[in-house]
Structure formats: C-alpha cells, structure tokens
Amino acid sequence: xxxxxxxxxxxxxxxxxxxxxxxxxxxxxxxxxxxxxxxxxxxxxxxxxxxxxxxxxxxxxxxxxxxxxxxxxxxxxxxxxxxxxxxxxxxxxxxxxxxxxxxxxxxxxxxxxxxxxxxxxxxxxxxxxxxxxxxxxxxxxxxxxxxxxxxxxxxxxxxxxxxxxxxxxxxxxxxxxxxxxxxxxxxxxxxxxxxxxxxxxxxxxxxxxxxxxxxxxxxxxxxxxxxxxxxxxxxxxxxxxxxxxxxxxxxxxxxxxxxxxxxxxxxxxxxxxxxxxxxxxxxxxxxxxxxxxxxxxxxxxxxxxxxxxxxxxxxxxxxxxxxxxxxxxxxxxxxxxxxxxxxxxxxxxxxxxxxxxxxxxxxxxxxxxxxxxxxxxxxxxxxxxxxxxxxxxxxxxxxxxxxxxxxxxxxxxxxxxxxxxxxxxxxxxxxxxxxxxxx
Numbered sequence: 001x002x003x004x005x006x007x008x009x010x011x012x013x014x015x016x017x018x019x020x021x022x023x024x025x026x027x028x029x030x031x032x033x034x035x036x037x038x039x040x041x042x043x044x045x046x047x048x049x050x051x052x053x054x055x056x057x058x059x060x061x062x063x064x065x066x067x068x069x070x071x072x073x074x075x076x077x078x079x080x081x082x083x084x085x086x087x088x089x090x091x092x093x094x095x096x097x098x099x100x101x102x103x104x105x106x107x108x109x110x111x112x113x114x115x116x117x118x119x120x121x122x123x124x125x126x127x128x129x130x131x132x133x134x135x136x137x138x139x140x141x142x143x144x145x146x147x148x149x150x151x152x153x154x155x156x157x158x159x160x161x162x163x164x165x166x167x168x169x170x171x172x173x174x175x176x177x178x179x180x181x182x183x184x185x186x187x188x189x190x191x192x193x194x195x196x197x198x199x200x201x202x203x204x205x206x207x208x209x210x211x212x213x214x215x216x217x218x219x220x221x222x223x224x225x226x227x228x229x230x231x232x233x234x235x236x237x238x239x240x241x242x243x244x245x246x247x248x249x250x251x252x253x254x255x256x257x258x259x260x261x262x263x264x265x266x267x268x269x270x271x272x273x274x275x276x277x278x279x280x281x282x283x284x285x286x287x288x289x290x291x292x293x294x295x296x297x298x299x300x301x302x303x304x305x306x307x308x309x310x311x312x313x314x315x316x317x318x319x320x321x322x323x324x325x326x327x328x329x330x331x332x333x334x335x336x337x338x339x340x341x342x343x344x345x346x347x348x349x350x351x352x353x354x355x356x357x358x359x360x361x362x363x364x365x366x367x368x369x370x371x372x373x374x375x376x377x378x379x380x381x382x383x384x385x386x387x388x389x390x391x392x393x394x395x396x397x398x399x400x401x402x403x404x405x406x407x408x409x410x411x412x413x414x415x416x417x418x419x420x421x422x423x424x425x426x427x428x429x430x431x432x433x434x435x436x437x438x439x
Contacts, residue, residue, distance in 0.1 A: 001275035001306075003132070003141075003148035005268070017163045020330035022110065022173045027329060028252055029110035029174050031259020032242055036097045037118045038235045041086060041126070047077050048130050049281075050224025053368050054216070055137035055203075056282050057432045060289025071134045071196070072208040073216040078130050082123040090119020100243065104252050110174045117178035124186030131192045137282045140202040147188055155184035219432070223370050230374040237382040244389045244403055250335055254400055257340035260329045261347065262407075268314045269351035273358040276303045280359050281366030284427075288367050293428045300363035300422065307355035315348035339400050346404035353408075353415040360418035368430035372421045380414035 018026035051074040058066040094115045098108045128151060132144035161169055162176030172179065196205045245254045283299035317325070322341040331337055361373045385406035392402045 001272045001279070001310075003145040004271035004275035006145075006149055006152050016329050017159055018174055018177060021164050021171070023330070025104075025106045025252065025256070026110050026174050027259045027331070028104075028107045028255040029114060030177060031263045032098070032107065032255060033111045033115040033118065034263060035235060035238045035242055036094075036115060037090070037122075038231070038238070041122065047074055047081075047220040047224040047228075048133050049227035049365055049370060050074075050220035050222065051130065052133050052137040052278075052281055053223040053285055053366065053370070054219055054432060055134055056285025056366055057289035057368075059138045060286035067138055068203060068205055068208045069213060070216055070220075071131075071203050072205045072210060073213050074130060074134065074220060075127070075193075075205070076210065076212065077217060077220060078126055079123065082126050086122060086126075087120045091116050094119065097239070100239065104246075107252060107255065114174045114178045117175065117182065121178075121182035121186070124182060124184075124189045126185075127189035127193065128185050131189065131196070133278065134203060135201065136278055137285065138202045139282070139286065141279070141282075143201060147192055151184050151188040154187060155180050158183055223365075223368055223432075226370040226374040227365060230370075230377045233374070234377050234381045237386060240386055241389070241403065241407075244386075244393070244398060245400075247393070247398060248400060250339070253333065253336045254339050256331070256336050257326075257343055257400075260326065260331060261340050261343040264329070265318070265325055265344065266347050266351065268317075269311050269347075269355055270358070272310050273307050273355040276307050276355070277358040277362030277365075279303055280362035284363045284366035285368075288428070288430075289432075296363070296367065297422075297425075300359060303359045303362070304356055307359050308352060311351040311355040315351055318344040318348040318351075342400060343404050346401075346408050350408045350411045353411040357411065357415040357418045360415075360422045363422050364418070364427060367427035368432055369421075369427040373418070376414055376417040376421065380410045380417060384413055385410040 018030060051070055054070045055067050058064075058070065094112055095108075098111055098115070128147065132147060135141070135144050158180030159177055160166070162172045162180050163174075165171030165176075195201055196203060199206055242255065242258070245251060245258055248254045280300050280303045283303075284296035287293065287296040287299065322344045323337060325344070326337050326340045331340060361376075364370070364372050388406040388409065389398065389403055392398055
C-alpha cells in the first residue's frame, strides 16, 4: 500500500507540472495516452499475475528452487514481449489510437510523442513492476517499497528538470514527463536485476538456467493470460469511455477533468487498493500453498477492512476540498473545475466499491482463479458502463453526469460479483504444478 501510494505521486507530479507549464491540454494528453498505453501493456504484463500465482504457491510450499526458476523465466518472457510486441505495435499504432478517442488536435499534438516514448522505452518500467510483484509474492514487501520510493524520487527529480527545462536542457513539456518516467524505471529495474543476480534477496537468479523452460512459460500464461485479457478488455473499455467523453460539447475540458480526477486523484484509492490486491494475492497464494485455505480467506477479509478505511478518508477529502485539489493541477478554467468537482463527487462513492472489488480480485487471482475476474470485468467494466452510455446517447444528448454514473454502476457491480464469487470457495481446489528442473 505504501509503495503504491508513494508511487502514485509521480503521476500526480507529472500532471501538476504539465498542467502549470503546458495547460489543461497537456493534462488531457497524458490522461488519454496512459489509457491507450495500458491497453497494450496490460496484455504483455499478464504473465506477472501468472508469475505471482506460481511464486506465492512455491514460497508457501517452501520450494525456493521453483521460485527462482519461475522468476527467471518471467524475466526472459517479459523482455521478449516488450521488445518484440509492445514497442513496434505502439509506435506505429499511436496516431490511429489517438484519433479513435476523438482527441482534439491540440491534445493529439501533445500526446503523440508522449505515447510513442512510453511504448518504445517501457521495458524498464515493466521489469520494475514484475520484479516488485515477484518479491512481494515471495514474502518480501519491504524491498519493493524501497525500490518504489527510489523510483518515485528519481522520476520527480527528472521531471523537475525535463518538463520546464533547466539550464541547457530545453523545456520538453509532456515529452519530458515520458522521458523521466522511462529513465527512472530503467535505472531502478537495472539495479534490481543486478541484486537478483548478486544474491542476498529472498529471490536469486544467478544459479538458475536461462534456457526457455516451456513448462513454466505455459504455466505463466495459463494463470496470467486471463488477467491479460481482462486488462485489455478493461482498458479498451476505458478508451471507448474516453470516446464518449470526446463526444461531449466540452470534450477537451471533460477529458482534462477525467485525466486529473479519475486517473490521478482517484489513484489515492486505486493505487492503495491495488497494493492490497497484491497483498491479498500473495497471502492467499502462500497460505493455500501451505495448506491453510481458511487463513487465505481471513486475509482477504482483513484487507477489505483496511481498504474501506482508506476509501472513506479519501472520499471525505474529495467532498470537502475538491476545488483546492483541482487547482493544484493548474486547473483554473471554470468549466474544467465544475466538471472536475462533479466527477469527484461520484468518485467519492465509487471508491468504496472499487476498493472492495480489487481486494477480492486479488484473493481470487492469488489462489489461481484468474478466469472469474475476467468474466466479472467484462460484465461490470465493459457491458454495463458502455451499455448505459450508448443507450443514453441514443435517446438524448449525452451529459458528463451520465458517464460518471455509468462508472459508478460498473464499480458497484464489480464489487458485488467479486465478493459473491470468492465466497463460493471454488478456489480452494485449484492445483499448481510444473515439471522438475532439467539437469
């Protein structure tokens, strides 16, 4: 939770600086670019979930050799997919993707270089998230926290130089934000790979074979692919939601408010809840691997109470000082601020549902049930919100409150279905096996 809360600061700093030095078109550009980038990245990074399932189970069963083999194979697969899939697809598809979401010309001009840089230079960030997930799944949550703090501080320092320009370095605006993010990820993940090779952490890959182990790779995708499809589906839904926002009368203002309100401020709930989701997944997977399913269930319930506590605090902040929060991002345009305040009101309620949904999603995924969250996400994050927006747009002119309401209903549905599915208990019988290491 602390790592994700602190890590969320880097995105907030990006938006604050870009909003003040570029304007709300820059905020909209970063928001729409991240939404598009995540569509492709979450599929490539789907093996992270499969890796976490395997690592947690093997750690719970006290089998470090299988833990190390799994992480090494995940590193190889992530590198290949990032270079061979993410980079080329992203570079050539970026202009068409920006047109798809109805981004205004000013927003597209700021977004295109940002988006292309994120696609071609993202290997460092991907490795950072993968290795952090591996360490947490193996029982070490403090090392990823320290790495996350270092990443955020380096990123903030680079942004302070690159976005406004300093000395001989020209003012790079949104492009500087992309450079800072990827450079920080490369530096920190490079150090993490060095430490995994050197030894001394809970995971060590120095004495592990680097030949492709298809038994592990198949298991990575067996458990990870449903999560990847889920992530792609959810982010495609997010892109289509941006298309609805782009069809509004005040589209640029609404997209800027959405980028700051939903992508950044709402991350005070989502990032901490994603931390709890990872904790629930690791705790559930380890205890199931050790033969203690009841402890796995209890861990999810405890994490839910923590998540709700955080969400209530953030909701109070959203309701009491929304204009102050928006002004911090350089949002002074009255129309943008009004739309942003309206959005934060809806999100103050939506956060309660999404925090519970993410914790129970972690419980399901950590035990190996990665398909149920996929089906739940398709229903709650695609069919319901996009269906509501499509219906309302067909019968009358679409309003911002229609879109914010659709988001809220989708989150509430995801919460209900996730809790019901976990309590059915079918995850207790899932088995995880890989072939013995070849000598």
